[in-house]
Amino acid sequence: MGTWDIGPFESDMAADFAFALDEAAENDREAIVRQALITTINTQGYLDSSEGAEAVAAAALVAARCPRGEPVSSVHGPKEPMPAFPADLRACAAEALDRVLAADSELAELWDETGDDRWRQSVIHLREIVAPASSR
Secondary structure, three states, X not given: OOEOOOOOOOEHHHHHHHHHHXXXXXXXXXXXXXXXXXXXXXXXXXEOHHHHHHHHHHHHXXXXXXXXXXXXXXXXOOOOOOOOOOOHHHHHHHHHHHHHXXXXXXXXXXXXXXXXXXXXXXXXXXXXXXXXXXXX
């Protein structure tokens, strides 16, 4: 796992995801973020760590646009501006993060093996930010 810290863009897969967003046309960025979330939600069985890393990064971008969200400040995050995301992406982000934290998720398993709970807590924090008010 090419990971160097707990942040949503501090892994090879997430940095590649950010690069793909920067390379995409501005009007395609929402669809790329949505696809990363939907792919994770729809994955049956074991969730690969690369899909999980992209979902966490996508959720961080959605969270950044929420009232309690923080801007994505990693040097490895997207440099280009993100669009205003539709409200339904919040629910998608919350569901995708639930999937990433599940027992059959390689990313969660790899982080759990480190014995360092900071990554899990950071994902839970993102989940709390994106969760629509009716689900909190």
